[in-house]
Amino acid sequence: MGNHTPFYRMELTADDLVIFRPRSPQSELLPEITLPGWAEEKARSIAREKGRDYYALRADWLAFAKAETAKGNPPNNTGAAFVAYCGKQDSLR
Structure with a gap:
């Protein structure tokens, strides 16, 4: 049987329960998403x-x-995507 869960490992307990556990912490699986300064200023x-x-x-x-x-x-351009997201939010004023 092939491994179709690359981010998880499966364990079988004595009670016949299957437990899925991450292979490594999430931060190691995904690159950190950073926002450029200009985008943070515009979003503020x-x-x-x-x-x-x-x-x-x-x-x-x-x-x-x-x-x-x-x-x-x-996201292809984190700054532009974040600013666009902020712009689409409803005004609370």
Whole structure:
């Protein structure tokens, strides 16, 4: 049987339970996603205009980008993608 779970290893317990465990920590599996300074400045400005918390927007977008990267669909331009994401959020003002 081939190994079709490259990021996980399977263990069989004495109670016949199958446990999936990561082969290595997530940070080792995916490259770190970084945002250029210009994008962070622009996103802060957008967050202020919309009455949004910049750090919440950043955390949400990074989680999304990491999940997409894990699926093999990394953002081509992290700065532009982050700024576009911030611009699409509803205003709270």
